[in-house]
Amino acid sequence: xxxxxxxxxxxxxxxxxxxxxxxxxxxxxxxxxxxxxxxxxxxxxxxxxxxxxxxxxxxxxxxxxxxxxxxxxxxxxxxxxxxxxxxxxxxxxxxxxxxxxxxxxxxxxxxxxxxxxxxxxxxxxxxxxxxxxxxxxxxxxxxxxxxxxxxxxxxxxxxxxxxxxxxxxxxxxxxxxxxxxxxxxxxxxxxxxxxxxxxxxxxxxxxxxxxxxxxxxxxxxxxxxxxxxxxxxxxxxxxxxxxxxxxxxxxxxxxxxxxxxxxxx
Amino acid sequence: xxxxxxxxxxxxxxxxxxxxxxxxxxxxxxxxxxxxxxxxxxxxxxxxxxxxxxxxxxxxxxxxxxxxxxxxxxxxxxxxxxxxxxxxxxxxxxxxxxxxxxxxxxxxxxxxxxxxxxxxxxxxxxxxxxxxxxxxxxxxxxxxxxxxxxxxxxxxxxxxxxxxxxxxxxxxxxxxxxxxxxxxxxxxxxxxxxxxxxxxxxxxxxxxxxxxxxxxxxxxxxxxxxxxxxxxxxxxxxxxxxxxxxxxxxxxxxxxxxxxxxxxxxxxxxxxxxxxxxxxxxxxxxxxxxxxxxxxxxxxxxxxxxxxxxxxxxxxxxxxxxxxxxxxx
Numbered sequence: 001x002x003x004x005x006x007x008x009x010x011x012x013x014x015x016x017x018x019x020x021x022x023x024x025x026x027x028x029x030x031x032x033x034x035x036x037x038x039x040x041x042x043x044x045x046x047x048x049x050x051x052x053x054x055x056x057x058x059x060x061x062x063x064x065x066x067x068x069x070x071x072x073x074x075x076x077x078x079x080x081x082x083x084x085x086x087x088x089x090x091x092x093x094x095x096x097x098x099x100x101x102x103x104x105x106x107x108x109x110x111x112x113x114x115x116x117x118x119x120x121x122x123x124x125x126x127x128x129x130x131x132x133x134x135x136x137x138x139x140x141x142x143x144x145x146x147x148x149x150x151x152x153x154x155x156x157x158x159x160x161x162x163x164x165x166x167x168x169x170x171x172x173x174x175x176x177x178x179x180x181x182x183x184x185x186x187x188x189x190x191x192x193x194x195x196x197x198x199x200x201x202x203x204x205x206x207x208x209x210x211x212x213x214x215x216x217x218x219x220x221x222x223x224x225x226x227x228x229x230x231x232x233x234x235x236x237x238x239x240x241x242x243x244x245x246x247x248x249x250x251x252x253x254x255x256x257x258x259x260x261x262x263x264x265x
Numbered sequence: 266x267x268x269x270x271x272x273x274x275x276x277x278x279x280x281x282x283x284x285x286x287x288x289x290x291x292x293x294x295x296x297x298x299x300x301x302x303x304x305x306x307x308x309x310x311x312x313x314x315x316x317x318x319x320x321x322x323x324x325x326x327x328x329x330x331x332x333x334x335x336x337x338x339x340x341x342x343x344x345x346x347x348x349x350x351x352x353x354x355x356x357x358x359x360x361x362x363x364x365x366x367x368x369x370x371x372x373x374x375x376x377x378x379x380x381x382x383x384x385x386x387x388x389x390x391x392x393x394x395x396x397x398x399x400x401x402x403x404x405x406x407x408x409x410x411x412x413x414x415x416x417x418x419x420x421x422x423x424x425x426x427x428x429x430x431x432x433x434x435x436x437x438x439x440x441x442x443x444x445x446x447x448x449x450x451x452x453x454x455x456x457x458x459x460x461x462x463x464x465x466x467x468x469x470x471x472x473x474x475x476x477x478x479x480x481x482x483x484x485x486x487x488x489x490x491x492x493x494x495x496x497x498x499x500x501x502x503x504x505x506x507x508x509x510x511x512x513x514x515x516x517x518x519x520x521x522x523x524x525x526x527x528x529x530x531x532x533x534x535x536x537x538x539x540x541x542x543x544x545x546x547x548x549x550x551x552x553x554x555x556x557x558x559x560x561x562x563x564x565x566x567x568x569x570x571x572x573x574x575x576x577x578x579x580x581x582x583x584x585x586x587x588x589x590x591x592x593x594x
Binding site for chain 1: 321322323343344346347349351353355356357358359360361362366370371373374375376402418422
């Protein structure tokens with residue numbers, strides 16, 4: 001077999017390992033899938049009446065449901081990558097990683113397994129969230145092409161944040177740190193256009209909100225699902241995703257290769 | 266690669282390694298031939314794990330040349346990795362998978378192919394007495410079972426060189442014997458084995474060659490017998506009821522060393538020489554000196570170890586000091 005074939009085989013083996021881990025550790029998976037759903041119910045039924053009154057042309061709780069779904073899809077991504085970070089950190093604190101490193105396998109396949117496994121988990125969690133949203137009366141004017149584009153943007157964004165979470169998991173000294181650091185990502189959804197329009201924010205915060213990656217991602221998905229303006233948001237969302245993915249990928253590899261190069265147990 | 270018994274599985278020359286300003290390995294030389302067991306003996310912190318981590322491609326040395334299974338560790342680490350097996354001090358198993366899944370994972374990563382992999386997994390489960398527990402999660406495995414699985418995972422690709430870093434630490438005596446038996450079988454099947462241990466009896470029991478590592482230096486090297494011959498021979502310790510008897514006996518036997526605190530007289534006697542022992546006791550009997558008790562001491566690796574690592578002055582070895590006592594300061 002060629003090197004490329006080995007890389008693919010090893011990555012597939014590691015992906016299978018990762019998916020088994022998700023099944024064997026269901027409490028984490030359930031928590032990550034559950035959080036966005038709880039927030040969805042909270043934002044629609046508790047805050048939705050009042051927040052919906054502030055929307056432009058179409059007002060009310062149902063209009064707010066349509067507005068907030070893209071934000072909660074991003075919460076789903078942010079929540080799922082917290083799991084990635086935890087799983088990577090758990091792996092790194094166990095002895096099996098050293099065993100992998102003494103075997104002739106594709107170097108990055110352990111990380112690739114985590115990334116692909118998390119991507120599948122994130123897409124499944126988003127599908128569940130959209131299902132629940134439809135159950136609550138979510139309405140989308142998007143055709144198949146728009147849906148496909150929205151899924152593509154979300155998958156790309158998730159891919160980037162998953163690599164970032166891998167790097168955070170590798171950089172963390174303990175599983176606790178790995179679990180806490182990605183929470184910043186959840187906060188970023190709130191500090192953007194995920195739940196309310198940035199135009200209602202005070203000047204300084206608004207500027208921050210408009211120039212952070214979650215805002216163009218939320219605006220693009222919202223635009224695609226509700227036939228609103230997408231425009232330059234899509235380009236910004238893609239640029240952010242590619243940029244984060246490349247930097248996080250390189251950071252992860254360097255952390256993984258450097259890991260434990262200095263300490264004797 | 267030829268499988269001849271004289272082929273060196275591991276050759277390390279002048280290996281140095283520092284962590285910061287702390288010199289951990291100082292020009293270490295090691296050779297382990299195929300089909301033989303090299304024991305690296307040393308107290309905690311001597312650098313045993315570091316040399317294993319270097320030779321198994323986990324970390325790099327600062328200088329020195331190293332070949333493992335015919336491949337250069339620095340320039341061809343993947344060539345080395347394909348032919349080695351490593352069992353570290355801490356069990357390197359996947360806790361969320363079952364025993365069989367752990368082995369299957371190794372088989373897949375060794376690219377054994379579906380059928381050959383499954384056959385090998387079943388074979389190893391059988392050999393390590395894990396067939397009944399194969400489909401159980403590792404959370405129900407005992408310490409001994411985890412160790413056995415760990416070793417089985419190391420063997421899946423039929424490595425030519427095996428590194429065992431304190432393989433019996435934390436095992437009960439029975440599992441320890443089982444592990445020893447497996448290690449012997451591997452060596453007789455032609456594998457080169459580098460074993461680190463701080464248990465002298467383990468090195469004595471298993472190793473063809475022993476290298477004693479202390480503070481990053483090889484301070485002694487040779488077979489168990491060669492090392493033992495380097496220190497003073499055996500002696501008999503005679504215990505007395507009171508200091509007067511001890512003094513009289515000391516006068517009678519001028520070659521002996523009396524210990525007045527413990528009321529013990531240490532008499533040099535050639536190894537297993539029954540006649541000289543009988544003569545010694547006859548002499549005491551005729552002088553009407555009553556001996557309360559007696560113990561015979563033949564030099565063992567404890568003595569060698571304590572002598573060469575400088576933890577003790579040769580010739581004044583305390584009978585009761587085992588290695589554990591000496592190193593767990």
